[in-house]
Amino acid sequence: MEKFDAIIIGAGQSGMPLAKKIGNKGLSVALIEKRAIGGTCINDGCSPTKTMAASARVAHLVSRAGDFGVDVGAYSVNQKNVKKRKDYIVDLFRGGASKGLEKSEQITILMGKAVFQSDRSVRVEREGQSDLELEADKIFINPGSTPRIPAIEGLSESPFLDSTSIMELEETPEHLIVLGGGYIGLEFGQMFSRFGSKVTIMDMASRLVPKEDKDVCEEISSIFKEEQINTKVNVDAKKVSFTNGKITVAYEDETGKGSVSGSHLLVATGRKPSSAALGLETIGVTLSDRGHIVVDENFETSVPGVYALGDVAGSPPFTHMAYHDAYLAFNRIYEGNTSLSKKDRLIPYCVFMDPQLARIGLNEEQAKAKEIPYHTGKFWMKHSGRALETDETKGFFKVLVDPKTRQILGATILSMDGGEIMAVLQMAMVGKVPYDQIQHLPIAHPTLAESLNNLMGQVKTAD
Template sequence: MTNVKNIIIGFGKGGKTLAKTLATKGEEVLVIESSDQMYGGTCINIGCLPSKRLIIEADAKQDFAKAVSGKNEMTAFLRDKNYHMLADEPSVQVLNGTAKFVNDHEVQVTTPAGEVLDFTGERIFINTGAESVILPIPGLKDSKYLLDSTKAMDQSTLPQELVIIGAGYIGLEFAGMFARYGAKVTVLDASPNFIPREDDDVSQMVFKNMQELGIDFKLGVKIVEVKDLADKVEVVYEQAGETKQVTADKVLAATGRKPRTSELGLENTGIKLDERGAVIVDDQLHTTVPGVWAIGDVKGGLQFTYISLDDFRIIKDELFGDGKRKISDRKNVPYSVFLEPPLSKVGLNEKEAKAQGIEYKLFKLPVAAIPKARVLKDTRGVFKVLVDPKTERILGATLYGKESHELINLISLAINAKLPYTLLRDQIYTHPTMSEALNDVFK
């Protein structure tokens, strides 16, 4: 049995940043990672960065196989960089193996060689992330043509025909990407409404633009069965009382992700989970066992790498600061969906404001009115911003247009700093840029 002051299970964003910080303060850290292909976490290896790299390559009309090869080179470089960022620290040990709790503060690690090692930790941080959800559709899980988001980015050849189950944001990013590479894409979703959380005018624009890519949407369907044929996969579904089929080379399950907790042995501890299998934490990320924290996707909630990074800030503040940072401080978290053009949002949209009975003033500008959009040769989309008519503070923004993923951070900053919208309206911006559109949005 080896005693370690800090044990971090999982090499994700929040955990690795915490490990580096602890090391710079001379503290002993053991980082346990089940796969040597996941050093650095989901974002670097199988999430944000590789998917956005492939999306950018699709926009540049790159060959799919070459794009995947370039993506692999990038992730290998970043994975090695992240490994050495920790492994080269004298007080950090990076251990490849599967961790399982024996009790509240004892962890057993099984290495790839079958060696079993036991550790006790004064502090333990669970940072195991999330994994793809495969719905219990007959034949789906056992299909040899099944892809999840990870396998979809590792195909050596482009699927000529692709069925995507799920019209959520991940499904839509992949649909747009594969369609731009030249695949014939069909998207199946149980909901009759397309991206229903967005305002209807925005949803309709996104839907129209994705259809123009040749993507075939089947909404309001129930998937009955997935069948493997000789060299294809057939998806059987019901729509409006009719049974229909669609065949493809591959079927991609894009039906969400769930916290990765099933193999942690938490049943041997007092660490409690919610109904979705997420680790239950308080406002400062403490689990139900003293001295054990949870970081990132494993605790449920928003599954963004920047949330995991902010989790690190909360823990760092508790260990080395004044301990005032809390999860509940995160009231306005922006997000971007990397479609073409991107869709970005922070705070309230019209649909949410109306549902909550919140009074607002709407500012709206078509992207076609922005000079930089003409330069970029893409005038699709709309910028919408809601403002409190009494305080002049921004309530929220939905930006559908080129470079919205950059611009949304400026608006998020204004919201969190409680600045009046007039400050953005009267700001001097460089030209030509998409950000200068705020001069016109707020006229």
Template structure:
């Protein structure tokens, strides 16, 4: 079967690209071997943020008396209903993506596992499909590290933990970054004892130590145990679940958990695509090598989303689609290197981040202006009784361009976009400095933050 284009994988980038290509009159085959919608819809953003919302509701209910709202009975978690709510969000989103594709004119949806036969041909079962352009959108999965004893115990990943309809007695989270910390806080709020074990010296290692320590304080305040500098982590079965050995500078050498969650990174789903038959190059970790326009080393083959190693978020995957569509269909010359790195950590309160960290900015050797403000000085945070966290911005003193910013605090994941937008526009910080934002909001403190830089 011959098509104008083949898309392998129906994650965030694939379906949207199919829509643009078919609208341009091209015939498209989109191949999905498992679940439509990819990681975000099935095991990532959609279900986890639904669970975060349920955990926040439980947390706020317990704090009711602080607001003068009296709840006579203890807060009780019905985990089966919590899970059912997340499942519905998953199924509705997944079915929406699949229905959209199956109803798309000139789009052929194929269920199965695609493998390359050559640079322009893939096999799905007994079918051979050929196209001048092939787009890979195959995503990634959780890394299972080769730690001593890991194969002798039962463990969870971000996929398996979504199947729980109970609250673990003691959840031990291996990995102190985005996935691990979000699950750690939500299950603590559901009522579990939680311990986070991190090999590094501080949580969320890509962040400045100051931000990392503020995140640690937030989690500690909720009763989450944190063990850092765990250079050697081991596992063995225990009558109560799993015994996790930790070689840390302080604390007990062993933690007994009822359940263990592995959250130590992701790997691309590229090892069973037959990339060698097409001659597509990958790096040492299996990520498909692409240029600034998302083209591989083989003419006509492109890679989008998590599998190309150029971003690990839904929004970067979608932007990959936008770059390809603009360049192939609109005559543009958009580049991956033009996008600003922005992301969020969806604990409560959330961290919104864009651009460089303070450490990265200092490494440039540029003269900097730095603004800091604790959330205790933000009226909206005080009014809500949610004053944990801080705001920070870093500016190039000579060019007046904002290099980066972080807002760790209530509404930080939304408020950061005011800074992200001004950076995208290429404007000086002074354009934002004299804005007149709405009161009372978190965003209203951004001009104040800029005015107080030193």
């Protein structure tokens, strides 16, 4: 039984920075990873998907070259080289993450599967090697999440793809069916449409990205329609079958029964926490109905000394929030700084479809549900000088402000480089800059950010 000051299960975007912080205090850390250093973000999430999306955008721009007065000949997408470029970026980032951890003499990296033996001990099951028994006063759980696969008749017997395996394709699908119209489905659907696939997106909800305001969903639907991406909503998939090289999804909608056949099927119906097979039942860790580990303000579970961070603990499922969990946990647990809290923290996110969809704070539906008074402003990109110059006129900026304090309550940015603009508004919210100060701020011309002047000038009473 080897003794450490801390054991961390999962070398993801909470586990890695937490290990470094604890190690920098001169404490010994065992960092256990069963798959690959870097977690979902580096290996099959943010880094590879955004690398592939960049390739898809280049293909899209080449297809539109004539709009800019540039004549090009025939072009084609080499899916093998797209994958090769993606693999290079993943290897680069994974290697950098590993080197960063290896610099610390206090961190011991162990590749294997961690299983709790008691509230202070873990067994590490290593393929081709003997198991290890570890002990620590504090154990942190950060295994992340995995694709959620729905229970649809015939699906398990059919060669479907998930958000990881689709990035291993070396051929461009002739017709990609995407089951799920959320953020993952939209990113991959548009990406492969630009690679040259016919794409059909199907979702049970009444609209794409239903967590967003109706006008946002309508604009995204309009953009996808213009790019000839077929979308079907209010669809209940009933059965999946695979015959003669074709995969078919039988469904029911408000008009009756129907089916769609294609060459490939991507199941993008969300993710689930990786809380199973850790032996949590052995020590009595409490889970939510959805399988998340229940934690308190200190990220401590129902078992004292055992903590959980990131996706598995029900934190917002974004890399930057997992990283922030590590920052908060370290400061609260090891530095005693309980003034820092995960309660009411702003949650930014960006969906890397094109144009980008970025959010911070409240949208209109949330404000109405919480009965929070607000004024709203919207500025369409078709009126933005920078957007017109670059011919990127899809989407809009939208902001909610407090009628009394003039503080920004939230913003949705659907535009080119939307995530960058959202970050500007996030800083304004943290700095408590009133919206009308931004309205009259001299912002460099011609930039996309100067459209914030116009946005704030559009603020008016909500309906």
